[in-house]
Amino acid sequence: MEDISLYMLDLVQNSIAAGATIIEISVIEDVQNDKLILSIKDNGRGMDPQMVKKITDPFYTTRTTRRVGLGLAFAEAAAQACDGGIYISSQPGKGTEVRVEFKYHHIDRPPLGRIDQTIAALVACNPSIEFVYTHIAPGGRLRFDSREVQQRLEGLPIDHPDVVEWIREYIGEGIDEISGGGGV
Ligand SMILES: Nc1ncnc2c1ncn2[C@@H]1O[C@H](COP(=O)(O)OP(=O)(O)O)[C@@H](O)[C@H]1O
Ligand SMILES: [Mg+2]
8 A cells, every 4th residue: 555645746756747847736634525635736738638538547658668656547546446536637738637536534545654755855856846735634724835935045945955854844743733643
């Protein structure tokens, strides 16, 4: 079983490969409706409807190198195993949104995993991409925007190790707070 954070990382790699400059990631813990929703929205090159139909086929890729990621097909299989599913909306030249839904209390629903490390690593490795992370949980809401942080750094690069560590702590502590300290 994989963590939600690993699906997140894999889907964000698709957005980066599609040339996105702004990537909005969100996790919504809608406990009342028994749903956990992971959404990745990008302004990359997008896909036409035929391609959107094809991409949850486990053998489909436009990459020519060996498959290394988990891929959309795996995310779909994980979601379906938890009474959920995957929903893709995309427009060529505009961008893509991939939403992965799980039944929140399903016994096989993956844990969140290390979202703090994942976002911090994404920012550190892609300093010119704007990452917006929103997390809504029963205890509140967390929002992080790498461009807003960059603007407050007065010249210090966002991929400076101290800044990356600050981002990891900010997100980790934020998630703990809104989750009521339940950890991963
Ligand atoms: N956010 C996205 N924007 C544009 N194209 C995408 C996006 N996500 C997936 N794709 C397309 O769908 C294909 C399949 O994605 P995936 O299942 O993750 O496998 P892989 O990344 O290994 O090719 C990609 O090769 C790409 O062409
Ligand atoms: Mg991929």
